[in-house]
Amino acid sequence: MNYQQDELYDLIRFDDSVLEFIKGTALDGLYYWDLSTPQNDWVDDKMKRTLTAEGDTHVIWRNLIHPEDQRLIIESFENHCENEADPIDIVVKYNHQNGSILYFKYNGKVIRDDVGQPIGILGAHVDITKFIEREKKLSIAENQFRGAFEHSALGMALVSTDGKWLKVNKKLCNIVGYSEKELLAKTFQEITHPDDLDADLNQVQLLLDDKITGYEMEKRYFHKDGHIVWVLLNVSLVRDTDRNPVHFVSQILDITHRKKTEDELRQVTDRLTLAVRGSKIGIWEYDIVNDNLVGDDAQLRLYGYSKGRFSVSLEEWLSSIHPEDVDQCRRDARLAINGEKEFNTEFRVVWPDKSIHYLRALSLVQNDEQGNPSRMVGTSWDMTEEKKSEELQRMMAANDSKRKEMEQFAYITSHDLREPLVTIQRYLDGFIEDYGQNIDADGRHYIEASIRASNHMQELIVGLLDYSRLSKEKELKLIDSNEVLTSVIEDLNALIMTTDAEIVYNDLPTLKAYPLELKLLFQNLIQNGIKFRKQDIKPRIQIQAEQISNGWQFSFTDNGIGIREKDYEKVFTLFRRLHNKSKYEGSGIGLAYAKKIVEIHHGKIWLKSSPNNGSTFYFSILTDNL
Template sequence: MKSDSEEQKKSDDNLQRIIKELSDYKYAIDESSIVAITDQKGIIKHANDNFCKISKYSREELIGQDHRIINSGFHPKEFIRDIWTTIANGKIWKGELKNKAKDGTIYWVDTTIVPFLNEDGKPYQYVAIRADITERKRVEENLEKSLKEVLDYKYALDESSIVAITDQKGIIKYVNDNFCKISKYTREELIGQDHRIVNSAYHPKEFIRELWTTIANGKIWRGDIKNKTKDGTTYWVETTIVPFLNEHGKPYQYVAIRADITQRKLTEEQLSRNIKELERSNKELEQFAYIASHDLQEPLRMVGSYMQLLERRYKGKLDKDADDFIHFAMDGATRMKQLIGDLLNYSRMNKEGLIEPVNMNEVMHEVMQNLSASTKESGASVHFSDLPVIEADRTQMVQLLQNLISNAIKFRKEEIPSLINIKTEKQESKWLFSVSDNGIGIEGQYSEKVFIIFKQLHTKAKYSGTGIGLAIAKKITERHGGTIWFESEFGKGTTFFFTLNAKTTLPLNINS
């Protein structure tokens, strides 16, 4: 008997111990996990505190509800069906689920569902033990997004650019398709090679040394490089080399990103050749104009002199026709002399050039003196005051203003006295001058023509001159870093504007 009661007690103790152990387990699981128990139909029979907390439902709201109350709708139907098939067949299901809390917020749980079977081997309840992995999922999602972004960048870069990565010694570690395409090497031929394999030897040593010094010091280098392909042809690349530094601040690799600018370089080269050619032919033309006009003077002097000798000796001694003929021949010679003189002047524009501070008031006084005969004869009045001192070629300044003012006097209206105003205005780095008159004006259609050498809008009979005045004015302003233009109302008057650099640096004296 004793043994019976002793055994009974032993077995009670055992039971007590097991219950204690089980309740410890339960306690630990309830503390650590989200636990729910449903019947075989998915109706919630039990939910622990963690389940209530994460789902934001009270226990009362959950018990008796279908477990689908927390479905987020995120998972496809097949996924859900697979869970049910698994557990209905008495197997454990493990996976990550996205659920929805009462307030609509979403949470992720790492889930294990254990089916409990009755004596027929059919599940009569399911225990779901879950862990909150929302934070991990968020980080994962962000990571994935960043990774996708990086991949997108890489894709875009590979599509647009020529990319190579070398180690700190310049050994090629990576090249993209564009690099292979432009260099005409295969990837296998490039990887492991010194990057100098594409050097064209075009750049001086100092240039290459400067590049290496820059990137070896951890700085980004940018520049245009001429490289050589496998077949020996060359190509130009606009290059950015970015050094990547290790924890000691030393570069462990270089990423070179390049764009093919061969076509641009070719165009640039062509352009600079064209410019040189233009400069040369321009210089030649000026030289030609100078020599031609200079040498033309000699024979012209002969024609003129002998015509005059003819006139002096034989005027009135031959007949009326002879006198007329001599007159026309002499008139032609005189005009030609004027033209040659002007041409010589024009071609000399580039030759002289002492740049000094020039008081434009003094310049105007000199101009007025030079034009005193024509201002007196025409009754023109010229107004100016407080003109600036500028850095310029004095002789050319006199000529510039004199040409504009004498034009204004020449093209005056007959019925009213000529009124000419000279004004200045300081702009940023330039002086703006204006010379306005109340003369006959210029028709809009001629606005381009007036500055062309020997272009005249009027007949010789009406207005004398060779048509060089404005061409010279244009050349002078351009030599002083400025421009010239005009505004005019036909029949009302004209204002010529020109700008001059406040500080002038003349272009190199190409003829001297």
Template sequence: MNTLTRTITIEEAPIAIATLDTNLCFINCSSPWRQEFITNDKEIFGKSFFEVVPSAPAVFRNILENSFSVNDNIVREQKHLMPDGSNKWYQWSIKAWKEIDGTIGGLIITCTNITKVKRAKDLLIAAENVAKMGGWDLDMITNTIQWSRITKEIHEVPLDYIPNLETGINFYKEGEHREKITELIQNAITTGEEWDTELQIVTAKGKELWVRAKGMPEFVNGKCVRLYGIFQDIDKKKKAEIKNAQIKERLDLATEVANIGIWEYNLHKDELEWNDEMFPLFGVKRKDFKGNFESWKATVHPDDLERCLQEFDMAVSGIKDFKTEFRIVHPDGTIKHIKANAGIFKDNEGKIIKMVGTNWDITKLVNTQLKLNKSEESFKGSFKSSAVGMALVAKDGSWMDVNDTLCLSLGYSRKELLQLSFQEITHPEDLEKDLSQLQRLLDGKINSYQLEKRYFHKKGTIVYVVLTVTAVKEIEGNISHFISQVVDITDKIEAQKKSEEFLELTKNQNNSLLNFAHIVSHNLRSHSSNLSVLSKYLIEEQEESEKREIETMIVNASESLNETVAHLNEVVQISTQAEGQLQDVCLNNIVKNVEKNISALLQQKNVECHISIDQSIKVKGIRAYLDSVLLNLFTNSIKYSSPNRIPKITIQATNAGKYIILNFRDNGLGIDLQRHGKKLFGMYKTFHQHEDSKGIGLFITKNQIEAMNGKIEVESEVDKGTLFRITLVAA
């Protein structure tokens, strides 16, 4: 074929076709090609393919270049991005052509615009995805099945899965479903009968699904050569239908068991139909029932009839639904309470044509409600006037209602208390045990519980109570709320605490007296023995110099005895005179005054003193005792300071609610608490070899602090220092 003949053929071709040389430049093209790719009459001979078709993707160059080495026709579908941003799809058919001498002369390319087909296919795929509907096609000659992607997804098999007739049938659930599809396929092959059915399959992953399977046969010369159809996932829809059917079945059964009557009234024909349950409900025999509106009216209690008729007319007029309660009178005079609900039905013109409703006996419920109302009124009266604090508490702990007694105990008004929860006013140390018992109540492990706990009064004081909590349950057995009884035992607890404090004070005083007795017995006996011996020596001694020495010893012994008696007297004063003398004392002023009084000693020993006490902190105490306590702590810190470092004293005070904590810390020699801790505050107990140590200071300090209703604690480490922690009552 020469060039002239080829050119004429291509130009007249009815399809988009073009020839390219080995450089991918145009030799010629058909008119449809020009219409598709060339917007004007410009000459394209010798121009590159990609200059004429700039929308061709880059990968298409490799396809064209590789086509020279392939004998077969190459078909490719390619997406082209157009200058206006839109996409077009083309199907390209490419084949190399040869010259007379057998060499490759170039390429013959045909092009088909498949954009519409491609978009339609995409829409079809999208529709399949939305409807979960796939297709299938069985070739009866080769026994091969083609499944669409959706069909494979429904069966939960890989996209490269290849089924056949046997494997396809085996996906259906064994038993009636597999037998049914086998029968339908056999009928289609033998009789040409189509099928459209709903069956269950078991997917490759073991999931049971309801599907819609539709199949159609194709015959050639009286023989079935093909079966094809659709396959749809209807699992959710089918299960919903099954569930609705079960619900309807249960509803019908419940209606029968619960004696619920169902009626239907045709307004135009005045026809009233009753189901079997309506007759015993109204005490009417079927043979006596006339089946009209008057039959129902005759059963209604005269006192309720007018109201019922008004409600009926309002329902027929569309003003409100027919939902009411009324009494009926049986032929034997028995009165029953009936509850009625009804719906209306309209014709195409919007006119009401009939009513359908239900009736059931609520006589027992009404009587129970009357008893409950009386009981509730009685409870409300008891609740309000009870001398015991009472509250209705929701499951979240909020107060639903409280009586006046509880408000009085806690100091809140009813309005204030209803805005709080019991957690907010419960003492933190008691909250956990209360919540723990409450959880057991919620879990159904107990029906009630009782415990002693503390609430905070509105003024901040502690209210001691005995709390009893009982669960109130609904008809279904679920807890709705709690009834709490709160007995105020604050006076009892306070009296008990005072008794315990008195007993503790008596015990301490007895211990002090015992200790005091031992001291007196030991010290005075020692002094008297010493004086007795010295007196005897004095009488017997003849030498004047020796007598004077003995006299000096007697004087010293007398002074020692006097000092001992003074110490013992000071201890007695602490124990007997402190009660009732407590005053509001500014702690910072006391500490500063003591520091000032021993300033010379502090300077002499180069003591660094750091005091951090807020001026507003006040304690209940006796000034003389506080002076004595602080003076003793200051002098002890100086006396037992370490020779290896500069003495430091740090004094801090913090507010702890009802108490003030005073921390007195030094960096001195420290005390071995494991060795001396139990006798630290004993009388005449010393722990360091110091010439001024008499062992009386800490004993007196402890007694003075306890006389002011306080306590003293100690932390110490040898050669690192000591911390005295003093707790005093806040003013």
């Protein structure tokens, strides 16, 4: 034994203050129970102060032990007395006089007499109330955490730093479809979608490296049955007091439904974008407050740019507009911004390549909280094609009305011209009748020449009138061209007889045509065939027809004087005459008239001829599909 220990023990034995110091600093109370007078026990002053309010001395201290622990302490004493190797080492609750409970760690030792009989119990108390209470609180906190963890609406897990699930809650099990036991046998890596794993592991590393305090990400897990589950994952790391990582705490929200909705929305948006792209509708937005007009790519293209960004001020926008339309656009924009009129306007833009395009723009004006206009959202699209077709229609209508005007003009002119002409003719006739005998041959010649000229003029006017009336609305009828021809021959009987002409034809078709016009066409061609006959032989006209696609092709072949090739086109021109009037009379309208008749039957007229070898006039009547 060490001499210092001997010395300390002696000091303890003989100097009370040493024992008091040890007792006062190391222990919260000494207890002694003299078994020879078991109704008495003793505690030191410190213990008294701890257990009572006023340091009451008339107390049987062991009665202050909490009833729950009375048995425990007796048993412990008895065990220890029988076998000293079994120590008295228990936690005992005491009732404080004020009713509160104090916890003491109680170590006891039996004191024996010379013969080994137990004569007393010595007990040493350490007040552990504070520790017990802290532990209780911790336990409450833990229970609370456990409850929150287990019953959370979120999936929750404690995950080891290498990814093993340490603790998982029911919700998480539901989300991924595994039982708790199954899940605890896996790592989070195993059920994470491979495309999301790297991103997750990168964050884990940052967290372990203490570079971030936590992270949140959307990721995919594989459900036990194989389908994908989208989750919003929130991870934090628990560290011990030395900041060594202990485990992760993960919160997991199932966002599959939201993702699905988002997907659907995206699909709708994609379709809309596609639709808008297909329709070439530009979308634009004008920030009224900051005077900034932005548009999408389609909008950009509408202004003639293939790349870049559509972002301009109002004035810059106006500078791309056709100068004649700028004022109107400026006015419409102002009216729309003031809320006086919706923006729905058409204008022309001048592209960088100087080409002009028609646009139409529509928009809504949005107001801020104060009700002031803050922005316009609109669309625009290209109207150029529509404008062109409108223009075309307008031109056609104009042509049509011009044509009608011309007809009207020709009609009125010829009518009005005819009236004085008839007067001249009649007066000339009357003059010859009344005074013919009184003037000489020269005088009569003057008058007769005047009569011939006025007769010719009459012919021209009638021809012009007929020509102008040709394009008037008429009705196609199914007619037998043999009958038409017969009727023409009857009408021309006088001419045919005097010239001894021969008209040859065999079976001609029945076809759809305008009756009067077809007759005039036949008549014109036969008259020409006879008129331009050779002097020495009698005229002969042969008429044939053959079926072609959509209709019939006719030919009128004569044995007349013929036409030079260079005049093939000229003969069809109005008032164009190839011959001197004195040799062949005529108005110069006949073939122009014939051409017009053929055209209203959707056909063509042409000829083959050579001088002195006769002519063949061909024409087609293409009315099968009308």
